[in-house]
Amino acid sequence: MRIIKLDAIDSTNAYLKKLSVDGHVEDGLVVLAKFQTHGRGQMGTIWSSQEAKNLTFSVFKDVSFIPVNRHFYISIAVSLAMYEALNSLGLKGVKVKWPNDILSDNKKIAGILIENVIKMNVISGSVIGIGLNVNQTDFKDLPSASSLLLLTGYVQNLDEVLDVILRQLTVYFEYLKNEDYHNLKSKYVAQLFRKNKPSTFKSAEGLLFSGYIVGISEGGQLLIKVEDDVIKSFDFKEVVLMY
Template sequence: MRIIKLDAIDSTNTYLKKLSVAGGAEDGLAVVAKLQTQGRGQMGTVWDSQEAKNLTFSVFKDVSFLQLTQHFYISMAVSLAVYDGLNSLGMKDIKVKWPNDILSDNKKIAGILIENVIKLNVITGSVIGIGLNVNQTDFTGLPSATSLLLLSGQVYNLDEVLDAVLKQIEIHFNYLKTKQFKVLKAKYESQLFRKNKPSTFKNAEGSVFSGYIIGISDNGQLLVRVEGNIIKSFDFKEVVLMY
């Protein structure tokens, strides 16, 4: 696996997407930056990270073997790769908050932004951006954020953490290549944050309701059991888990 290391860049995802368009991104290419000046999260949010304290990187993966309708399995594979990478480092109580935030001790430790390259209704590649809080301790204004250092009291070598996650990405994309979708989905659902626990949600109209997360659909919708034992499905922008 080839790794490009940069001191500073606006966004590793943007950098890697440009490489992909130019034909210079082979399967497994990773771009790592000490500092991202315009790091992005889901739905246009900003990923704020102190320079050289955390991991901000992107990986290009060839996913041309997948159908467009199977795109959420990419998110499952990446979420589980980060999950297993952190477990291999001895981290405990790791959970996946749908669709792909990684939590530990109920606080966010990693975020994932996946941007698929689609041509003629076919997914040809996937640019996977990962922000992982490693050695940062000051999260002023971000009370729900944490880091490996805060959780364990241990300072981590960034290259070792990167290697642990990249190895798991290769392992989990092999599940995709061999079409072990049921295995991925079962493992993903088993690690879902607040699964089968009474939870509060807010829908796109701003209404608050209670329910139980029971899993996800094959296309990645969140399945919630609400009053009357009714199961409702929600796309990412249609509902927010309030806890």
Template structure:
């Protein structure tokens, strides 16, 4: 494992993707930055983070024989790596707000951005970007955001957290390579935010109610609607309201 530490960068994901295009990047290369000027989240959102207060890093992972329709397992692996690390720290009420926002006590403390390299209908490599709010206290205009320090009252060592998450990622990617997809999916679904609870969603047609039941193998959200109809939704077509 190679770890590249930077004081400032536009985006650790962009840096790793560019590096992988220009050079033969070693498997499990990690880029960690004290400050990101253009940190990104899902759907083009901006990830805002105070300098040296939080953990912002990306991991380059080569994959073998992972079919394109199995790509969501990467998102599940990244989510569980963070969850497993935070469980050891006794963070309360951990959950995953589909597809991969990590919550503690219903507050977002971690965002994950997955960017895959596709070759011949297979995922040949992935860049997993993780932004974990650790020792930041104030989140102006972000009422749903929090941090480990806010939740527990404890300050944490960023390097120790990084090493713990990387170790969990290695374990979970080993499960992927040995085709333990069902185990990963079952565990991931057990942490789904508002699973089996009456929830309100929004799509282009307006608001509707339903029960989150799980995810499809392709990563679509499975929602039980009225009249006992199970329907799947893509990330671009639905929003779960708090």
């Protein structure tokens, strides 16, 4: 994979999307920044990261072979790649908090933002943004956040961590190319945070309710068992897991 390294940029996703529009992008191109001035997370949230202490990067993937109705499998593949990479780096209790936050020992250490380019009802490309807390130790006003350094006790080499992640991305995109959707979904559901545990959720209307995460639908919606063993499906904008 070719890697473009930048000192600072507004957003690696925005930079890579512009390259794709201009036609100057190839499959697997990585844009890595020491610092993002406007790093983004899901639903317009801000991804805050201290300069040169963490990994903030984006990868462009040609995903034209994936049907539009299976777009969530891109998120599944990236989440599982992060899961495997972090396990190999010695982290404990790694889980995927639906749809694609990565936790270790119940602390958030990574976030994923996937932006697909759809042309003529075909996903022509996917810009995969990843933010991973590596050597940062101060997370003011973010009590649920942590980093590899805090969780392992060791300062990590950023280039080496990036290499581990990129290798796993290659592995899991082979699953996608081979249309191994069943295996991908099974692996993802097995690593869901708080699966089959009593949990509290907040609806889009701000109402709290109790239930059990039991899996995901084919389209990536979260399946929650509520009262009377009724299973309801939710899009990621419709429900928040409270923890």
